[in-house]
Amino acid sequence: MPIFKLCLKIFRKNWSSIGVFLVIFVSLSCIFAFSYSQSSLSKGFTQERAKVALISKEKTPLTEGFRMALAKNADFVTLPDQTEKMQDALFFRKVTYILVIPKGFTKDALNDGTMKMEKRVVPGSAENAYIDSIVRQYWHLATVYAAHEPNLSETQIADHVKRDLSTSTPVVMHDQHAASADSNFITGYFNFVAYGLTIVMIVGIAAVFIVLNRQDINRRIICSPIHSISVNLQIFLAIIIFALFCWTGFSGLGIFLNLKNQITAPIGYYLLNSVVFTLCLSSISYLIGNLVSNRQALSAIANVIGLGSAFLSGAFVPQELMNQTVLKIASFTPTYWYVTANNRIAGLGAGNWAETKSILNDMAIVLAFAVAFLILSLVIGKRRRMYA
Amino acid sequence: MTIVETQNLVKRYGDLVALDHLSLEVKEGEIFGLLGPNGSGKSTSLNCILSLLSFDKGEVKIFGKTMKPDAYSIKRNIGIVMQNVAVFDELTVYENIDYFCSLYVPDKKQRKQLVDEAIDFVELGEFRKFYPKKLSGGLLRRLNIACGIAHQPKLIILDEPTVAVDPQSRNKILEGIKQLHKQGATIIYTSHYMEEVEQICTQIVIIDKGRVIASGTKEELKAMISMGEKITVETFSISSDQMTALRRLPGVITAEYADERLVIKSEKETNNLAAVLDFFKNESITFGRIYSELPTLNDVFLEITGKQLRD
Numbered sequence: 001m002p003i004f005k006l007c008l009k010i011f012r013k014n015w016s017s018i019g020v021f022l023v024i025f026v027s028l029s030c031i032f033a034f035s036y037s038q039s040s041l042s043k044g045f046t047q048e049r050a051k052v053a054l055i056s057k058e059k060t061p062l063t064e065g066f067r068m069a070l071a072k073n074a075d076f077v078t079l080p081d082q083t084e085k086m087q088d089a090l091f092f093r094k095v096t097y098i099l100v101i102p103k104g105f106t107k108d109a110l111n112d113g114t115m116k117m118e119k120r121v122v123p124g125s126a127e128n129a130y131i132d133s134i135v136r137q138y139w140h141l142a143t144v145y146a147a148h149e150p151n152l153s154e155t156q157i158a159d160h161v162k163r164d165l166s167t168s169t170p171v172v173m174h175d176q177h178a179a180s181a182d183s184n185f186i187t188g189y190f191n192f193v194a195y196g197l198t199i200v201m202i203v204g205i206a207a208v209f210i211v212l213n214r215q216d217i218n219r220r221i222i223c224s225p226i227h228s229i230s231v232n233l234q235i236f237l238a239i240i241i242f243a244l245f246c247w248t249g250f251s252g253l254g255i256f257l258n259l260k261n262q263i264t265a266p267i268g269y270y271l272l273n274s275v276v277f278t279l280c281l282s283s284i285s286y287l288i289g290n291l292v293s294n295r296q297a298l299s300a301i302a303n304v305i306g307l308g309s310a311f312l313s314g315a316f317v318p319q320e321l322m323n324q325t326v327l328k329i330a331s332f333t334p335t336y337w338y339v340t341a342n343n344r345i346a347g348l349g350a351g352n353w354a355e356t357k358s359i360l361n362d363m364a365i366v367l368a369f370a371v372a373f374l375i376l377s378l379v380i381g382k383r384r385r386m387y388a
Numbered sequence: 389m390t391i392v393e394t395q396n397l398v399k400r401y402g403d404l405v406a407l408d409h410l411s412l413e414v415k416e417g418e419i420f421g422l423l424g425p426n427g428s429g430k431s432t433s434l435n436c437i438l439s440l441l442s443f444d445k446g447e448v449k450i451f452g453k454t455m456k457p458d459a460y461s462i463k464r465n466i467g468i469v470m471q472n473v474a475v476f477d478e479l480t481v482y483e484n485i486d487y488f489c490s491l492y493v494p495d496k497k498q499r500k501q502l503v504d505e506a507i508d509f510v511e512l513g514e515f516r517k518f519y520p521k522k523l524s525g526g527l528l529r530r531l532n533i534a535c536g537i538a539h540q541p542k543l544i545i546l547d548e549p550t551v552a553v554d555p556q557s558r559n560k561i562l563e564g565i566k567q568l569h570k571q572g573a574t575i576i577y578t579s580h581y582m583e584e585v586e587q588i589c590t591q592i593v594i595i596d597k598g599r600v601i602a603s604g605t606k607e608e609l610k611a612m613i614s615m616g617e618k619i620t621v622e623t624f625s626i627s628s629d630q631m632t633a634l635r636r637l638p639g640v641i642t643a644e645y646a647d648e649r650l651v652i653k654s655e656k657e658t659n660n661l662a663a664v665l666d667f668f669k670n671e672s673i674t675f676g677r678i679y680s681e682l683p684t685l686n687d688v689f690l691e692i693t694g695k696q697l698r699d
Binding site for chain 2: 227
């Protein structure tokens with residue numbers, strides 16, 4: 001299979017020019033993956049702890065219980081009961097919340113619900129909201145117990161409040177998009193692949209055709225005893241091998257970068273979509289190889305097509321944010337349908353046939369593009385040979 | 389045995405008739421020269437012979453069989469060397485020859501031997517690991533030839549292989565062609581350099597406007613014309629009276645003076661060199677070089693068509 005081997009040799013020789021794009025692509029992908037892994041840290045919820053100064057001018061079981069309840073969400077800072085020192089502490093952010101419990105506060109609160117606490121806070125501090133909530137919750141419970149159980153002592157009320165506050169209700173969120181962060185990465189990555197794969201495929205495959213389509217070399221091959229069908233099959237096989245190699249590399253990189261995340265997204269669909277897109281790119285590359293004869297122009301053309309179609313089709317910017325007219329124009333490129341299919345895969349529910357059908361429709365459109373480009377390439381190729 | 393035979397080959401490009409009932413016959417062991425000016429139909433006829441180009445009328449037979457685009461058994465025994473260098477910039481000298489040889493010879497061991505022989509033949513041994521971009525024009529032409537002949541074909545077609553080649557490389561290429569001929573190959577050689585064709589071809593066909601205007605050995609071709617001798621004198625000035633006197637010398641066909649060069653053509657079996665020397669001496673005309681030549685193929689072409697081969 002001399003022509004097959006030759007094609008592989010030309011692919012190998014072209015690695016230097018393809019390598020530049022690969023380095024750019026892999027670097028951007030790593031940055032992409034890193035930014036996603038950073039954002040995935042904020043998936044959980046951690047309550048902020050406020051710096052609180054609690055100045056209690058009385059010591060009752062309830063004020064002590066209150067102190068302990070507050071300690072769960074506050075770091076206590078000791079401050080003297082002097083207005084100027086308190087203001088300084090707030091100004092220099094030594095504390096964000098100062099609460100002064102006056103003498104006789106517990107008694108007043110339990111008797112008629114009056115709560116005359118003095119509060120000083122740093123304005124606009126988010127963590128103060130938690131402290132306000134705890135203060136309200138604790139003393140509201142205490143007054144409720146005092147109103148409905150008048151026989152209870154302060155110690156008993158403090159125990160009841162403590163017990164009530166210690167109980168919690170476990171909340172489990174069941175969301176069909178629970179792994180949206182993971183699928184966002186893999187969707188973003190596979191959308192981004194449209195750019196890298198387009199350039200690498202065009203530069204790799206079209207370069208082979210530019211060499212083989214050189215008139216005199218082509219004539220030498222035609223004059224040889226190798227059957228024309230065998231020539232075409234050998235070229236076809238080489239393209240398939242190259243396309244498979246590129247697809248494996250790009251998909252493998254995506255899966256590798258996503259290794260630490262759970263792959264809950266339907267990865268099979270992403271892979272299938274990218275296979276179909278790779279086939280389409282093979283046809284486009286074949287067409288470009290038949291149209292372009294200047295090797296220097298090839299990189300520029302690959303860049304224009306790769307970057308242009310990726311930008312227009314929403315491979316870099318989500319399609320939701322893009323202008324409708326731009327998207328309409330983009331719909332004349334296979335990249336648009338590839339990206340659309342990826343976005344649909346990201347939102348795919350469990351076993352929803354309507355959604356799956358839409359995805360398959362998008363893939364079918366990309367496949368139709370592939371067939372159209374292939375036919376166009378064959379027609380142009382034949383005309384070139386006729387007028388050679 | 390006839391190796392290549394074309395009968396009444398007609399090829400038209402719209403109104404232009406590129407080949408006009410062209411009939412050729414190349415016998416085994418010949419170096420068959422196809423001579424003609426640029427645009428005379430040399431390359432078109434080769435392309436039709438090789439089935440690279442379809443033709444409107446006629447027939448091409450190679451090794452006694454009709455040549456068609458799918459006549460792979462015929463193609464197996466043909467080697468072609470194109471007018472332009474047709475090699476891969478991505479492959480080394482060795483890889484290029486090996487690749488083109490592999491189109492004909494699948495066996496790796498046998499191919500290695502053939503490639504080595506081809507490299508030795510074109511004397512590119514020290515350049516075998518070089519990429520074509522590193523080779524000079526002459527070396528590239530030699531590589532081009534090696535790629536076409538490595539599989540040791542019975543019929544070798546060379547389409548102007550010495551275009552834009554320095555004299556040293558040209559001589560090596562011509563010597564190589566003679567050597568291939570000695571090894572038993574039949575060669576079709578096209579050129580518009582008459583000196584080359586005269587030097588190596590055993591049979592010559594001169595074509596113009598797609599038609600054969602003369603064919604035979606170089607001696608036979610030269611015998612077709614009336615001119616027998618051409619005397620060239622380099623001189624600074626000569627008067628019209630002196631020119632008239634020269635034209636009256638016995639057997640002189642034409643005497644023309646241009647660019648400080650006087651050319652006198654005489655009929656066959658006429659030797660006017662001594663008479664011309666006497667004339668210059670008697671007229672006290674100073675002159676530089678003076679030399680006498682036998683007619684060339686260009687003279688043959690000029691006499692038949694009224695124009696120069698290199699017009």
